[in-house]
Amino acid sequence: MKYIDEYRSKTLAKNILNQINLISYQPVNLMEVCGTHTVSIFRNGLRKILPLHINLISGPGCPVCVTPVRYIDEIIAFSRKKEFIVTTFGDMLRVPGSTSSLEKEKAKGADIRMVYSPLDALKIAQNNPEKKIIFAGVGFETTIPTIASTILKADKEKIKNFFVLSMGKLIPPAMKSLLESKEIKINGFLCPGHVSTIIGSKPYQSIASQYHVPCVISGFEPVDILQSIYLLLQQLKNNQAEVIIQYSRAVKPEGNEIALSKMKEVFITVDSDWRGIGNIPQSGLEINDNFFRFNARALESDIEIEETLEFKNCRCGEVLKGIITPLQCPLFKKICTPENPLGACMVSSEGSCSAYYKYN
Amino acid sequence: MKEEKILLSHGSGGRLSHDLIKKLFLPNFVNDKLSKLDDGAILKTPGTKLAYSTDSYTVDPLFFPGGNIGLLAVYGTVNDLAMCGAKPLYLSCSLIIEEGFPLSDLEEIVLSMKKACSIARVDIVTGDTKVVNRGNADKIFINTSGIGVVKRGVNTSGSNAQVGDLIILNGPIGNHGIAILSAREGLNFETTIQSDLAPLNGLVNEILKYSSDIHVLRDPTRGGLATTLNEIAQSSRVEVEIEEEKIPLEEEVRAACELLGYDPLYLANEGKLVTFVSPHVAPILLEEMRKNEYGINSKIIGKVVKKSEGLVYLRTSIGGKRVVDMLTGEQLPRIC
Numbered sequence: 301m302k303y304i305d306e307y308r309s310k311t312l313a314k315n316i317l318n319q320i321n322l323i324s325y326q327p328v329n330l331m332e333v334c335g336t337h338t339v340s341i342f343r344n345g346l347r348k349i350l351p352l353h354i355n356l357i358s359g360p361g362c363p364v365c366v367t368p369v370r371y372i373d374e375i376i377a378f379s380r381k382k383e384f385i386v387t388t389f390g391d392m393l394r395v396p397g398s399t400s401s402l403e404k405e406k407a408k409g410a411d412i413r414m415v416y417s418p419l420d421a422l423k424i425a426q427n428n429p430e431k432k433i434i435f436a437g438v439g440f441e442t443t444i445p446t447i448a449s450t451i452l453k454a455d456k457e458k459i460k461n462f463f464v465l466s467m468g469k470l471i472p473p474a475m476k477s478l479l480e481s482k483e484i485k486i487n488g489f490l491c492p493g494h495v496s497t498i499i500g501s502k503p504y505q506s507i508a509s510q511y512h513v514p515c516v517i518s519g520f521e522p523v524d525i526l527q528s529i530y531l532l533l534q535q536l537k538n539n540q541a542e543v544i545i546q547y548s549r550a551v552k553p554e555g556n557e558i559a560l561s562k563m564k565e566v567f568i569t570v571d572s573d574w575r576g577i578g579n580i581p582q583s584g585l586e587i588n589d590n591f592f593r594f595n596a597r598a599l600e601s602d603i604e605i606e607e608t609l610e611f612k613n614c615r616c617g618e619v620l621k622g623i624i625t626p627l628q629c630p631l632f633k634k635i636c637t638p639e640n641p642l643g644a645c646m647v648s649s650e651g652s653c654s655a656y657y658k659y660n
Numbered sequence: 661m662k663e664e665k666i667l668l669s670h671g672s673g674g675r676l677s678h679d680l681i682k683k684l685f686l687p688n689f690v691n692d693k694l695s696k697l698d699d700g701a702i703l704k705t706p707g708t709k710l711a712y713s714t715d716s717y718t719v720d721p722l723f724f725p726g727g728n729i730g731l732l733a734v735y736g737t738v739n740d741l742a743m744c745g746a747k748p749l750y751l752s753c754s755l756i757i758e759e760g761f762p763l764s765d766l767e768e769i770v771l772s773m774k775k776a777c778s779i780a781r782v783d784i785v786t787g788d789t790k791v792v793n794r795g796n797a798d799k800i801f802i803n804t805s806g807i808g809v810v811k812r813g814v815n816t817s818g819s820n821a822q823v824g825d826l827i828i829l830n831g832p833i834g835n836h837g838i839a840i841l842s843a844r845e846g847l848n849f850e851t852t853i854q855s856d857l858a859p860l861n862g863l864v865n866e867i868l869k870y871s872s873d874i875h876v877l878r879d880p881t882r883g884g885l886a887t888t889l890n891e892i893a894q895s896s897r898v899e900v901e902i903e904e905e906k907i908p909l910e911e912e913v914r915a916a917c918e919l920l921g922y923d924p925l926y927l928a929n930e931g932k933l934v935t936f937v938s939p940h941v942a943p944i945l946l947e948e949m950r951k952n953e954y955g956i957n958s959k960i961i962g963k964v965v966k967k968s969e970g971l972v973y974l975r976t977s978i979g980g981k982r983v984v985d986m987l988t989g990e991q992l993p994r995i996c
């Protein structure tokens with residue numbers, strides 16, 4: 301397959317590995333921010349072929365994993381009322397809230413529907429005018445423009461029964477927060493490819509210059525990832541800290557300007573809670589006043605949200621920050637499994653714990 | 661069981677389905693035939709060995725590229741019997757129909773079943789029909805069970821894999837899973853991918869000419885190749901290693917998987933089989949299998965490496981190695 305096979309070439313991979321071995325001999329911590337990278341690293345068995353002193357750390361880049369318990373409880377509360385239909389991406393169904401999950405509420409009879417796109421949720425709204433449709437608006441910069449477009453479409457078509465419970469999150473503030481916290485030494489970032497197709501390379505500039513940490517925006521195939529690792533190591537060797545786009549077949553420095561303008565039209569940046577990590581300033585997106593009538597939070601007086609219960613021994617936060625690997629969590633594989641997930645990192649297919657469970 | 665209610669994941673053919681079988685059904689219906697957990701039971705009666713199997717069919721949509729629920733109900737049970745090493749002979753057919761279901765659709769399904777029976781050379785010899793109130797079933801559910809005879813010396817149980825066995829797969833995987841997905845509402849992508857739905861009893865008949873060297877036969881349906889290999893590895897307590905590069909995969913299926921973030925190893929198939937065979941017969945068998953219309957793309961995809969707790973490994977195309985686990989829940993498109 302064009303644009304895929306050449307990035308899975310054994311010969312190319314071997315050549316890059318040789319180059320890596322030539323310039324790398326010191327221990328380094330490289331963080332892959334994005335869950336899709338984590339999965340690709342596992343699926344292709346990359347850890348097994350890289351030198352041992354290159355430590356790949358999985359970061360917080362899985363939108364389901366970083367969604368706080370309180371938000372799940374909010375969505376569950378909507379689903380418990382007959383006048384609402386809750387629509388969500390499939391991954392969210394199994395994320396545990398304080399006492400329940402959407403999957404369990406569905407089995408009890410709640411009208412919860414899995415959709416592939418917020419536009420499908422809008423269609424459900426049009427087909428069920430007597431109900432209020434809540435869309436669980438979870439996602440990073442990759443997903444948010446589609447949610448913004450859907451709200452713009454709902455506005456244009458004067459649809460009155462469509463609401464979004466926004467939980468949009470921004471990646472660069474989370475990366476800065478990890479560096480600020482100093483809980484873990486990160487020598488270089490493999491920056492997310494999908495997110496960067498939207499935001500471009502500029503938002504990482506300040507990370508590279510202020511914190512002197514090199515950033516490489518990487519594609520998702522094994523050769524992409526190996527080459528990006530090489531580009532990070534080369535910068536470290538030369539004591540450079542720049543932003544390089546390895547994934548140049550998809551990412552432009554300026555990003556996708558149309559998508560960015562739609563985001564800006566509908567959302568404002570707010571402080572936001574990340575599951576296990578805490579509040580990160582200016583890292584979330586909320587619907588702005590012009591589109592307030594589509595904000596599900598305006599309907600919160602109609603629902604009862606249960607008291608938030610965080611699961612005590614869950615170490616998802618440390619996993620998301622890269623401080624520990626899932627293997628170091630005492631619950632991993634023993635109590636917390638994909639069938640009975642206690643933390644969200646075990647639920648999403650792109651979550652670190654799920655990837656470690658499946659592939660390690 | 662911790663969950664208070666049955667969840668959709670309990671029916672996905674993955675780990676939760678297994679839990680249900682192992683914690684609820686097996687302990688209560690305990691007997692040596694059921695506990696093998698093969699595609700069907702082998703029953704010894706004076707003079708002959710019989711294979712007996714059953715399956716219920718629910719599929720959304722009922723009509724999909726490459727088939728429909730009727731064809732599926734016949735071929736599914738025929739294949740389960742064939743995987744027991746049996747020649748399928750007789751089927752039962754039980755229908756649960758929702759009030760208001762179009763008669764023309766029912767006719768089309770029945771005509772498909774007639775055609776399938778004639779191709780697979782089986783007869784439907786008993787049946788039942790129930791109609792339930794609107795809303796109490798989703799359009800139509802079909803159950804078929806079947807009986808076949810097993811020749812002397814044939815034993816294809818999933819617990820028979822031997823160290824050194826080579827693993828043969830009869831063609832590209834994932835077509836059924838992607839065909840169903842593409843026909844479902846909500847996922848708007850166009851494709852020409854057809855389900856691989858096919859009767860495998862003819863191909864199995866060819867394979868069983870080498871029966872003393874055929875150790876395992878299984879069809880990787882729900883849960884895909886990954887789950888089936890895990891089941892075999894666990895029942896036989898062996899370690900299996902497969903090679904990514906050798907697993908046949910059509911370009912379009914691969915593209916759809918790339919797009920959605922799916923792993924083809926977990927996609928459903930309805931016309932595929934894996935067989936574990938002694939290494940010395942593998943080359944001849946492969947040649948024979950390729951002569952059959954459902955085995956043209958047969959390939960050796962891996963081998964049984966050693967005795968173990970039952971693990972499956974994959975050699976990746978760039979030279980890495982990783983564990984292949986069973987399916988957990990349903991595969992879902994990625995968000996980001």
